[in-house]
Amino acid sequence: MEQMKVLLRNQGKPDMEDAKAYIATGGYDGLKRALEMDGAEIIEELKKSGLRGRGGAGFPTWLKLKFAFDTESAEKYIVCNADEGEPGTNKDRVLMSCDPHSLLEGMVIAGRAIGAHVGYIYLRAEYPQVRPILQRAIDSAYTCHALGKHIFGSDFEFDISIRSGAGAYVCGEETALFESIEGKRGEPRYKPPFPGVHGLFGKPTALNNVETLANISHIFRNGAIWFAGIGTKGSTGTKLFTVAGNVAHRGVYEFPMGINLKALIYENCGGIADGKGLLAVQTGGSSGPFIRPDQIDIPLDIDFVAASGGRLGCGTVFVIDDSNCILDIVRNTQDFFAYESCGQCTPCREGTIRVAQIVDKICRGDGSMVDVRALQELIDMLRVAPLCGLGHSSAVPIASVLQNFMPEVEKHLDGDACVWCNTQKGGRS
Amino acid sequence: MNQVNYSITTPQAQLVRVAEIAAAWHGRPDKLMDVILEVQHIVPALAEDVAAVIAREMGISQNDVYSFVTFYSLLPVRPSGRHTIRACSNAPCHVRGSKAVMQGIEDFLKIRPGETTEDGMFTYTLCSCLGICDSSPAIMIDDKPYGNLNYESVQMLLKRYIREDVDAWNR
Numbered sequence A: 001m002e003q004m005k006v007l008l009r010n011q012g013k014p015d016m017e018d019a020k021a022y023i024a025t026g027g028y029d030g031l032k033r034a035l036e037m038d039g040a041e042i043i044e045e046l047k048k049s050g051l052r053g054r055g056g057a058g059f060p061t062w063l064k065l066k067f068a069f070d071t072e073s074a075e076k077y078i079v080c081n082a083d084e085g086e087p088g089t090n091k092d093r094v095l096m097s098c099d100p101h102s103l104l105e106g107m108v109i110a111g112r113a114i115g116a117h118v119g120y121i122y123l124r125a126e127y128p129q130v131r132p133i134l135q136r137a138i139d140s141a142y143t144c145h146a147l148g149k150h151i152f153g154s155d156f157e158f159d160i161s162i163r164s165g166a167g168a169y170v171c172g173e174e175t176a177l178f179e180s181i182e183g184k185r186g187e188p189r190y191k192p193p194f195p196g197v198h199g200l201f202g203k204p205t206a207l208n209n210v211e212t213l214a215n216i217s218h219i220f221r222n223g224a225i226w227f228a229g230i231g232t233k234g235s236t237g238t239k240l241f242t243v244a245g246n247v248a249h250r251g252v253y254e255f256p257m258g259i260n261l262k263a264l265i266y267e268n269c270g271g272i273a274d275g276k277g278l279l280a281v282q283t284g285g286s287s288g289p290f291i292r293p294d295q296i297d298i299p300l301d302i303d304f305v306a307a308s309g310g311r312l313g314c315g316t317v318f319v320i321d322d323s324n325c326i327l328d329i330v331r332n333t334q335d336f337f338a339y340e341s342c343g344q345c346t347p348c349r350e351g352t353i354r355v356a357q358i359v360d361k362i363c364r365g366d367g368s369m370v371d372v373r374a375l376q377e378l379i380d381m382l383r384v385a386p387l388c389g390l391g392h393s394s395a396v397p398i399a400s401v402l403q404n405f406m407p408e409v410e411k412h413l414d415g416d417a418c419v420w421c422n423t424q425k426g427g428r429s
Numbered sequence B: 001m002n003q004v005n006y007s008i009t010t011p012q013a014q015l016v017r018v019a020e021i022a023a024a025w026h027g028r029p030d031k032l033m034d035v036i037l038e039v040q041h042i043v044p045a046l047a048e049d050v051a052a053v054i055a056r057e058m059g060i061s062q063n064d065v066y067s068f069v070t071f072y073s074l075l076p077v078r079p080s081g082r083h084t085i086r087a088c089s090n091a092p093c094h095v096r097g098s099k100a101v102m103q104g105i106e107d108f109l110k111i112r113p114g115e116t117t118e119d120g121m122f123t124y125t126l127c128s129c130l131g132i133c134d135s136s137p138a139i140m141i142d143d144k145p146y147g148n149l150n151y152e153s154v155q156m157l158l159k160r161y162i163r164e165d166v167d168a169w170n171r
Helices: A019-024 A029-035 A039-049 A061-070 A091-098 A100-114 A130-143 A174-181 A210-222 A224-228 A261-268 A302-307 A326-340 A346-363 A369-384 A389-393 A396-404 A406-413 A419-423 B012-023 B029-039 B048-058 B062-071 B098-109 B151-163 B166-170
Strands: A077-082 A118-123 A159-164 A205-209 A238-245 A251-256 A278-283 A316-321 B083-088 B122-127 B139-141 B144-146
Touching: A019 A100, A019 A130, A029 A100, A029 A210, A039 A061, A039 A100, A039 A210, A039 A224, A061 A100, A061 A205, A077 A100, A077 A174, A077 A210, A091 A100, A091 A130, A091 A210, A091 A238, A091 A251, A100 A118, A100 A130, A100 A159, A100 A205, A100 A210, A118 A130, A118 A174, A130 A159, A159 B029, A174 A205, A205 A210, A210 A224, A238 A261, A251 A261, A261 A278, A261 A316, A278 A326, A326 A346, A326 A396, A326 A406, A326 A419, A346 A369, A346 A389, A346 A406, A369 A389, A369 A396, A369 A406, A396 A406, B012 B029, B012 B048, B029 B048, B029 B062, B048 B062, B083 B098, B098 B122, B098 B151, B139 B151
Parallel strands: A077 A118, A077 A205, A118 A159, A238 A316, B083 B122
Antiparallel strands: A238 A251, A278 A316, B083 B139, B139 B144
């Protein structure tokens, strides 16, 4: 299957930090078009395009902007979530490195839509190499009047600045990210009030993922109808997929939504590396479920994957070969959540640790059915009780293992020696 | 998160520079991260006395500064070596053999995660995903990412750092 390069159309081209080079490829044409429209018209165009958030939840982008648009306030903000912490994901790094102006353009258009004049890019500290690229792009955009006062001769003004994270997975949660920008601990807030009403600095805010914002620039350059014609009915446009783990060709690929997962792994990524067999695939990052090889013949479309119990999430496809043990992998994943839980709410702080401990116990061959029932209780609790999405999805990996890989779990319960789990300890604890 | 006991004293000259940086943002608590990122290149660690100076100059409480610093895993409250090695411990690196890479580092430097070598050259920690999953197993040394490592190649890499260590010339 051929890749369809929309977001990555400028990949490999030189000087893409330079606004002039970007303009030469038709860049900022979308912004010029958006400057002739008012906020309601821009949001209507996004609604027609069917664009949904690319960060994980798949929330309709136009609706997110509409919440902020409908709230009266002299100050509003556009925030770009570039805190790409989901293990196995690097699509935003690739996108920001090869086409930074598409992100800036999307942010200005989103600002125009809701009437915001300030935008922040919250960049994770693990990407020090991306920051100078973004900064040069921003400086260059000011020189070419794509940012600042009187953008392209209009009366609209917009400023963008970069804010840095410092290594906290939870800061990918929108309200935690606001807290972090405000100079506080990245602890999620209670919702409601939602960011569209009370966001960054208490003002109406629209927060979007890097890929979502970059898509906005392409929608306005090529039109909503063009965008809606790509992908599937419920999930329009293209999607960046990060394929990681034991595949022959790892990397970031761009395909229309709805591409078949099996074809992606075996045709485009060259199948499993080193001639081994497939053990499991995890879609949607660490908070996604593990599925069996007989379950991978599915289209990667937001609604379809969700209906089949999975999660498209940020488009991560993590492939695991049969030289691994699924319990060892899930132990590593649950350790990750126990470590990254911010500790603010008790269900998540205690729950993630207990899950990690019990999974470790089962791995070591000391578990029993009592432990499996305890895990079930914790899974049910974590699904509803925590404050934010980190907690809610923290037990998805182990829940999917109990559902899809029960024979493996039973082997460990019976104490049958597992070379991997006994000699290897996942995670960092 | 573990509570870290720290009782180091920061040299007065360094605290003066910290005060200069922080004073520029008095009344702008949202600039705390930028201040801390700049300050951490000056002081050996973000210790209690550093937090006190930042708090005083920015007009926020010392508690806010210190709870901020301890929240984020990349902000060190203990003195680090000249180079910080971060090894990714997450699943995409794990299935590609990150355990062997960690073993290679530990065997070569004779330290465990969280420790600093005796000569003060390397601090070694484990971390969450570095976003270099297309070349896992990956580590970062200071600001530089390195991928596709194994037990031997990570040791070669560390040898290169020791060989080319600029600070050694000045000692």
